[in-house]
Amino acid sequence: MSFDLLSATCPVCAHSVAARFFPAGEQTLATLAWPASAQAARDLPRHTQDFVQCPSCSHVWNHRFDYDAIPYASNPNRMFNNGGIWKGHLAATRDALLEHLPTSPDVVEIGCGEGHFIRGLAQARPGGRFVGFDPNASPETGKGVEFHARLFEPLTDMAAFAPDAVLIRHVLEHLTEPAKLIEQLAWGAAASGKPCLLFAEVPCIDRVFETDRLADFFYEHVSHFTTESFRELMSRAGEIVTLDHGYDGEVVYALVRLSVDAGVQARARAAARFSARSIVSRATIAQQLGELAESGKRVAIWGGTGKAAAFIHQFGADAQRFPLVVDSDPHKAGTFVPGTGQKIEFRDVLKASGVDVVVIPTQWRARDIVAEMAREGIDAQTVMIEHNGSLIDFAAQAHPY
Numbered sequence: 001m002s003f004d005l006l007s008a009t010c011p012v013c014a015h016s017v018a019a020r021f022f023p024a025g026e027q028t029l030a031t032l033a034w035p036a037s038a039q040a041a042r043d044l045p046r047h048t049q050d051f052v053q054c055p056s057c058s059h060v061w062n063h064r065f066d067y068d069a070i071p072y073a074s075n076p077n078r079m080f081n082n083g084g085i086w087k088g089h090l091a092a093t094r095d096a097l098l099e100h101l102p103t104s105p106d107v108v109e110i111g112c113g114e115g116h117f118i119r120g121l122a123q124a125r126p127g128g129r130f131v132g133f134d135p136n137a138s139p140e141t142g143k144g145v146e147f148h149a150r151l152f153e154p155l156t157d158m159a160a161f162a163p164d165a166v167l168i169r170h171v172l173e174h175l176t177e178p179a180k181l182i183e184q185l186a187w188g189a190a191a192s193g194k195p196c197l198l199f200a201e202v203p204c205i206d207r208v209f210e211t212d213r214l215a216d217f218f219y220e221h222v223s224h225f226t227t228e229s230f231r232e233l234m235s236r237a238g239e240i241v242t243l244d245h246g247y248d249g250e251v252v253y254a255l256v257r258l259s260v261d262a263g264v265q266a267r268a269r270a271a272a273r274f275s276a277r278s279i280v281s282r283a284t285i286a287q288q289l290g291e292l293a294e295s296g297k298r299v300a301i302w303g304g305t306g307k308a309a310a311f312i313h314q315f316g317a318d319a320q321r322f323p324l325v326v327d328s329d330p331h332k333a334g335t336f337v338p339g340t341g342q343k344i345e346f347r348d349v350l351k352a353s354g355v356d357v358v359v360i361p362t363q364w365r366a367r368d369i370v371a372e373m374a375r376e377g378i379d380a381q382t383v384m385i386e387h388n389g390s391l392i393d394f395a396a397q398a399h400p401y
Contacts, residue, residue: 008063010054011178011223012233021060022217024049030218032070045069047219059229060205065222067176089247093201094120096242100197100255101164104128108163110152110181111171112145118167119144131161154181158188158196165197166258172233173202173221182237189238189258190265198237201253202230204245227252281389285315288391289359293321297356297381300324302369304337304344311361311386312340326350328372350378357382359391363401366394 008018026046035041048064094117101107104127109118112132122130122145130145133152158166166185172178182198189196205216205224216224225233227245230252234240238259245252292299301308301317304325311317312325318340325342326349327333333346350358355378360366363385370383383394385401392399 006052006063008052010057010059011061011176012059012229013054013057014179015054015056017055018052018063019055020050021053022049022051022214024051024214024217027219029070029220031220049217049219051217051224054229057229057232058226059232060224060226062217062219062222065176065219067222070174070220086247089251090117090120093117093199093246093253094124096255097121097165097167097199098124100241101125101128105164106162107131107165107167108133108152108157108161109167109169111168111174112147115143115145115147117169129161131163133157154184154188155191156188158185159192162192162194163196164194165199168198168200170201170203172200173223173225176222178223178233179236182233186237186258186260187268190260196258197241198234198256198258199253200234200237200256201246201251204230204250204252206252207249225252230254277389282314284390285386289315289317289322292357292359298324298354299357299359300326300350300355300380301342302326302328302347302358302360303362303365304335304342305332308361309338309340312337312342317359324349324355328369347372347376347378350380351376355380357384359384360394361386363387363399366401370394 004020005017006020007016009016010018025048027049028041028044028046033041033044035044047066047069049062050064051060052063053060098121103125105125106129107118107121108131109115110133112118112134115132118130118132122128132145132147133150134147135149135151168181172181175181185198202225203216203221204227206227207213208216208224227243231240231243231254234243234254234256237256239257241255241257243252243254299322301312301322301324304312304327312322319337319342323342324345325337326345326347328347330346332344335344336342337344358373358380360369360383366383366385373380384391385394385399387397387399394401
């Protein structure tokens with residue numbers, strides 16, 4: 001049998017090719033519509049369900065999902081299961097978590113719903129700080145725990161709340177970008193400097209492949225995790241301490257030490273340093289250009305498109321102070337610098353009018369351009385390029401070009 005493939009990016013591993021899995025057609029919402037009458041139920045809008053599978057990590061998702069179709073703001077997603085086996089699973093989960101928590105822990109639950117699980121933890125560890133986040137509150141949500149009726153923002157909230165553990169139970173399957181949340185939690189923990197555990201749990205569809213059951217697939221669950229795809233997602237959060245199944249294999253959960261690879265952190269710190277230097281460089285070169293404009297010297301910028309145009313933008317080389325822009329390409333002559341509007345002249349205009357300073361934004365072409373100037377009899381007192389955060393004299397100062 002041939003492949004039936006389409007272009008779709010996996011929300012777990014970012015693989016860009018997906019295999020068609022279950023074309024479920026158009027269906028109404030299954031858990032969050034809450035129709036008040038039979039007619040209202042029949043009149044509910046229908047949404048496209050076209051489930052695909054990632055051939056790389058095995059994840060299954062509805063690639064036609066539209067998050068705006070879900071009325072989370074008015075109808076909260078509440079789990080109700082009063083069965084003894086499920087209660088036993090919840091108790092076992094709570095006890096397993098407690099083994100990893102300090103005496104007075106700081107715990108955050110993302111998507112806490114009515115808050116029954118985090119309340120149970122709070123009752124077992126009096127004296128700790130237990131915080132629930134959910135965009136929708138119910139009358140029970142805030143009882144016994146601190147509650148915030150909003151989304152959790154990992155890159156800022158991890159530092160603000162400094163949790164010992166973050167819980168995400170039966171939330172990831174509702175997200176269009178679960179990897180985004182998981183990776184940001186890891187970065188938030190790394191930035192805060194405080195060790196933090198992540199506990200995550202989702203429904204597991206491993207049994208779907210054994211039984212061909214289809215009732216698992218409804219619109220509100222955009223993602224459907226296999227053990228393999230869940231493991232892949234958790235590995236993006238840090239070191240997996242435990243990954244196992246509960247409720248007769250119908251859920252898969254993991255305990256993870258949130259962390260970011262040291263090399264990746266080093267690259268982020270290097271980016272931050274570059275960002276800080278770029279602010280200084282822009283100010284320095286803009287000042288140098290201002291001094292050139294005030295000097296009375298005739299200044300030409302060699303190049304008016306692409307990276308040369310970027311140079312003009314970055315350092316504020318406006319048309320009033322720097323009207324003379326030239327290029328080696330005669331086809332660009334008569335066009336204008338994007339954004340600032342200088343008319344681009346062919347380089348031969350410098351033969352007749354002369355020039356004191358030539359600024360070459362494209363450093364790697366500077367040697368060729370200087371040779372071209374010599375060949376064409378274009379003489380300038382100074383040729384300047386950008387290097388290490390300032391404009392330097394191409395002939396007199398050290399540089400790698």
